Amino acid sequence: MANTPVVQLLRQLMEIPSVSEEEQKIGIFLSKYLENLGYTVEPIPIAPDSDRCNVYAYLGADRKARTCMTSHMDTVPPHIDFKIEGDIIYGRGACDDKGPLAAQIIAAEELRAERVIQDGDISLLFVVGEEKGGPGMLAANDMNLNWEAIIHSGYPEKGKNAATTLVTLLDELKSLDLPTSELLGPTTFNLGKIQGGVAYNVLAADAYALCGIRVAANLEEIEKKVAEIVKKYPDVTLKKSFGYPETYLDYEIEGLDSMPVSFGTDIPRLKGNHKRYLYGPGSILHAHGVNEQVAIPDLIESVAVYKRLVLASLEKNAQY
Structure with a gap:
């Protein structure tokens, strides 16, 4: 083969x-x-x-x-x-x-x-x-x-630990109750990359995270919920790279199975x-x-x- x-x-x-x-x-x-x-x-x-x-x-x-x-x-x-x-x-x-x-x-x-x-x-x-x-x-x-x-991500003032702030925020985002779809299933949140600080014994002056949300339903509601969480952290800036709503595809081909998936x-x-x-x-x-x-x-x-x-x-x- x-x-x-x-x-x-x-x-x-x-x-x-x-x-x-x-x-x-x-x-x-x-x-x-x-x-x-x-x-x-x-x-x-x-x-x-x-x-x-x-x-x-x-x-x-x-x-x-x-x-x-x-x-x-x-x-x-x-x-x-x-x-x-x-x-x-x-x-x-x-x-x-x-x-x-x-x-x-x-x-x-x-x-x-x-x-x-x-x-x-x-x-x-x-x-x-x-x-x-x-x-x-x-x-x-x-x-x-x-x-x-x-x-x-975040730009903290002197004396604040950006990494700690970011981790706390991310924990809230991970716990969000996000919309689901009867056909496509749940909306999923993924923390893909996190980076910040210079050493274990130094306060992190800055930190950032790259996250992805696979949308199953209601993109507008998801964006609103995320923005509301981030707004609670005045030292953090939210930047959206791109976004699109849930995607419905054609799938009825005789003899082939189909399934909903949660990936981009x-x-x-x-x-x-x-x-x-x-x-x-x-x-x-x-x-x-x-x-x-x-x-x-x-x-x-x-x-x-x-x-x-x-x-x-x-x-x-x-x-x-």
């Missing part, structure tokens, strides 16, 4: 470090790789003076396609080297998001080889920055394309009336951690599932 096309492609992708804001090398690799397969490829800068580019690929001369498969090229830090143990692939990007990206390319190639898709049926969009605010998917809106379906995605940032499917091999429980991984059988199976999603979106019948 380690020699299958999807595993070999994933190995190549994972050997290229691509932490958010450092996606240039993997973008160049993907552009050349897809060009060699016969795709028309457009590296698209996310801003006029930016060297960070989304990669958009399609069959033929017309960039408009009915279905678009999309993944992101960037990863969270730090880079972790590719490794196989048994039938498990370990390393940064194994399941978030280079495993799905590799599977999408191989799925498209198998559909081409089987002659069940043609020019204008499918395109591939690989974006930058999903792990850091989603600027790549936001920039994709400027492509002026529509598809039928998308298969994707840049799908809401791509505007339009297209259907939106979110699927990928591996488990979100393994994403972002030191043991990020994907099982090779799951990776291989995902190629078939992506093919089913493409054909379902194109309303073509096939058995996979």
Whole structure:
């Protein structure tokens, strides 16, 4: 199984470090790789003076396609080297998001080889920055394309301990009663990073925390509750990097199970009336951690599932 096309492609992708804001090398690799397969490829800068580019690929001369498969090229830090143990692939990007990206390319190639898709049926969009605010998917809106379906702190005064203040505030935020959804489940709060001070025996002059809230319902109410808590601490400044409400996706594909999940995605940032499917091999429980991984059988199976999603979106019948 380690020699299958999807595993070999994933190995190549994972050997290229691509932490958010450092996606240039993997973008160049993907552009050349897809060009060699016969795709028309457009590296698209996310801003006029930016060297960070989304990669958009399609069959033929017309960039408009009915279905678009999309993944992101960037990863969270730090880079972790590719490794196989048994039938498990370990390393940064194994399941978030280079495993799905590799599977999408191989799925498209198998559909081409089987002659069940043609020019204008499918395109591939690989974006930058999903792990850091989603600027790549936001920039994709400027492509002026529509598809039928998308298969994707504190500044204390002298004498105050900023770290102590911050920890107290964070404990309140963690205990907040946040909205829930009957379909999507609970809204979840995560403290991702906390930093402050210089030594154990010195009052911390400053401190900060990076937190994320996965919204299941009522973004406005959540923002209000958070602001009310922070307001109680006059030495703390609240800064919101980005936010979007709960996301409802299309999921009724015969023979495929579906489930609500509490993790972020840049799908809401791509505007339009297209259907939106979110699927990928591996488990979100393994994403972002030191043991990020994907099982090779799951990776291989995902190629078939992506093919089913493409054909379902194109309303073509096939058995996979």
